[in-house]
Amino acid sequence: MIPALTAATGAPRVAAIEYPLSRPMGMVGDAAGQAAVLRATLAALAAADSYGAVIDLPFQWPEPRGKAMGPLPEEPPIAALCKRKPWLFLKLLSGKIPVPESA
Amino acid sequence: MDSFKFLDFATRKVMQAWSDREPVRPPVWTPLEKPLVEARIALISSAGIARHDQPPFDRDGERRNPWWGDPSHRVLPRGTTERDVRLYHMHIETRHGEQDLDCVLPLRRLEEAQQAGLVGSVAPSHYSFMGYLLDAEEFLTETVPKIVAQMKSEEVDATILVPA
Numbered sequence: 209m210i211p212a213l214t215a216a217t218g219a220p221r222v223a224a225i226e227y228p229l230s231r232p233m234g235m236v237g238d239a240a241g242q243a244a245v246l247r248a249t250l251a252a253l254a255a256a257d258s259y260g261a262v263i264d265l266p267f268q269w270p271e272p273r274g275k276a277m278g279p280l281p282e283e284p285p286i287a288a289l290c291k292r293k294p295w296l297f298l299k300l301l302s303g304k305i306p307v308p309e310s311a
Numbered sequence: 312m313d314s315f316k317f318l319d320f321a322t323r324k325v326m327q328a329w330s331d332r333e334p335v336r337p338p339v340w341t342p343l344e345k346p347l348v349e350a351r352i353a354l355i356s357s358a359g360i361a362r363h364d365q366p367p368f369d370r371d372g373e374r375r376n377p378w379w380g381d382p383s384h385r386v387l388p389r390g391t392t393e394r395d396v397r398l399y400h401m402h403i404e405t406r407h408g409e410q411d412l413d414c415v416l417p418l419r420r421l422e423e424a425q426q427a428g429l430v431g432s433v434a435p436s437h438y439s440f441m442g443y444l445l446d447a448e449e450f451l452t453e454t455v456p457k458i459v460a461q462m463k464s465e466e467v468d469a470t471i472l473v474p475a
Contacts, residue, residue, distance in 0.1 A: 209474045212314035213326050216333035219472070220340050228317035230358070230403035232473050233420070236411040246420045249471060250429060254347050259338035264312050276317055284402045284443075285377035287321070297321070301328045305378050305445050 211262060221256035223249040225265045228276040235270065343469055345431075350468035353434035355458070356416040357442030358408055358475035359400035361385045368399035368441050380443040382450035384458060387437045391418060402443050403475050415475050434467050442475050 209232050211224030225232065225245065234241035245267060252263040269276055290297040299306060314330075315323040343350065359368045362385065369381040387396070393412040398405035408415040418437065425433050438458050444450050462470065 210314050210318070210326055210330075211312065213330045213333075214474060216330040218333075218336040218339060220338075224312050224314070226312055226314075226316055230405070230407045230475060231414045232475065233414055233417045236407055236414055239413070239420070242413050242417055243420045243423060246417050246424060247429065250347055250352075250424065253469060253471070254343065257342075259340040269317070273317060277319065278404060280402070280404055281406065282401060285374050286443075289377045290321070300325055300445075303329060303332055303445070 215260070215262050220259050220261075221253060222262045223252040223265055224262055225267055227267070227269050241267075345468060347430050347469075348428060349431040351432045351434050351466055352421060352430050353462055353465070353467045353470045354416055354418065354421060354437040355470055355472045356437075356439045356475060357400070357472070358398050358403065358405070358415040358439060359441040360387060360396050360398050360408065360412075360416060360439035362387065362391065362395050363397065367397065370399055370401055373401060373443070378445055380445065381441045382444060382447070382454055384438055384440040384454050386461065387416070387418075387439060389418070389422075389433055389435050389437070391416075391437070400441055400443065400475055408475075416473060431468075434462070434465055436461055436465060 209225060209227060209229070211222050215222045227234070233245050245265065248265045248267070252265070256263060286300065290300060315326055318326060361367050365385050368383065372381060373379055391412070393409055396409070396412060398408045398415070413419050416437065416439065421430070421433050424430050440450065440454065
C-alpha cells in the first residue's frame with residue numbers, strides 16, 4: 209500500500225506491504241496468501257513496542273506492475289477535473305482545497 | 312520498500328507531496344495491554360464498503376464536487392461477506408473486493424486466526440469509510456469518535472486499519 213503516507217499521518221504502528229491499491233491483503237481467491245499477510249500483520253502488532261514503528265512485511269506481489277494496475281471502472285472525479293483544468297493539479301499537490309464555487 | 316510502486320504518475324506525485332507535507336504530531340501510543348491470544352480484534356477498511364441494507368456512500372456528492380469525500384462510516388457486523396456489500400471508493404478497483412471481500416477486509420481470515428488460537432476473539436462490529444477525504448476535519452471530529460465509542464462498548468483491544 210502506501211506505508212510512507214500512513215506513517216506520516218502519525219499511525220502508531222505500521223505493517224508495511226508493497227501491494228497494489230484495492231488488494232492490500234492479497235489476490236482475489238488467494239485465502240492462503242491473505243492469511244499469511246494477516247498473520248504477519250498480527251505479529252507486527254504484537255512486536256511493535258514504541259510509537260512510529262514501521263515493520264516491512266516479507267511479501268511480493270505476484271504480478272508485474274502493469275498487470276496489477278488495470279483501468280478503474282470510472283475515472284475518479286478529481287482526475288477528470290484536473291484533466292479539464294490542469295492548473296488545479298497544483299492545488300491538489302499543495303493540499304489547498306478550493307471551495308466548490310472556485311473549483 | 313517502495314511505498315508508491317503501484318501508483319500512476321499523478322497519484323504518486325500527490326501521495327509523495329502529501330506525505331512530505333504532513334505535520335509532525337505528538338506521539339500517540341497505546342500499548343497492547345494483553346497478549347494477542349487474549350485480545351479482541353476489530354478491522355477498519357478505507358474501501359468505502361456498505362452493506363446492501365445500509366445507505367450507500369455518497370458518490371454523487373464527489374462527482375458534483377471532486378474535492379469532497381463522504382466523511383461518514385458504516386458498521387459491518389461480524390460474518391459480513393462480499394454477498395452482503397458493495398464498495399463505493401472511486402479511486403480503487405472495487406470489483407476485487409466485491410468478488411472477494413477478504414482482499415480489503417479480511418473478516419474470514421480473522422475468523423480463521425481466532426479458530427487457530429492466534430487471537431482471542433473477533434469483535435462483533437467492524438467498520439469502513441471512504442479513504443478519499445482531502446479535508447478530513449468532519450471525519451476526525453464526528454465519525455472517528457463514534458467508531459471509538461462503539462469499539463469501547465464492545466471491549467475491543469486492538470484494531471487493524473486496512474488501507475484500500
